């Protein structure tokens with residue numbers, strides 16, 4: 001079994017160690033004997049999204065988002081096709097915002113998004129910063145996801161997406177409706193930096209299992225020894241004050 005992870009704009013969307021998400025996906029494949037190729041997808045590259053099994057976009061400042069947006073708009077149809085075909089996508093913060101209909105910057109400029117996630121984002125007056133804990137319906141116990149958020153954008157979900165979870169600690173999508181993140185098909189968006197996946201092994205394995213099952217529905221995802229990962233998760237819960 002060989003998985004291809006497309007890492008979009010690793011040189012531009014690279015805030016708060018978000019590349020750690022790609023490392024976590026890669027390692028949890030290697031530890032299971034699954035071959036994995038990480039393919040950096042850069043500005044002006046000739047991409048084939050549907051060749052990838054997982055696509056990752058990290059966080060970025062408004063300036064980098066605008067640079068990425070221009071390039072991504074050329075890839076809009078291809079990206080949407082890949083999402084429709086069930087390619088797994090993880091998008092964090094700035095990358096997440098770009099999957100929506102638009103991101104309105106602090107100076108009122110609308111950065112058009114891919115429209116893959118039914119949501120929009122507007123820059124708020126205050127930045128939403130701090131440790132975050134959510135509960136997610138995508139998992140049985142433990143159903144928490146832990147991370148760190150730092151965004152000026154406030155994201156509002158439409159009816160065609162589900163939240164990734166409900167906020168226990170922190171601000172989530174907008175600091176108003178207690179939602180965090182957004183999911184449709186195999187596309188997962190979230191504000192949780194950290195990086196997210198190393199201390200949320202259950203989310204990493206959810207993404208891997210979705211990608212593997214798309215290639216071979218019978219492929220078994222063997223369990224891993226996750227003591228260290230869950231110790232990191234529990235430490236984040238304690239730091240956030242939930243346990």
Ligand code: GLN
Pocket residue numbers: 015058059060061062065092093094095097150151152153154
């Ligand atoms: N520039 C966006 C915002 O401020 C995203 C920030 C980020 O990726 N952390 O909301």
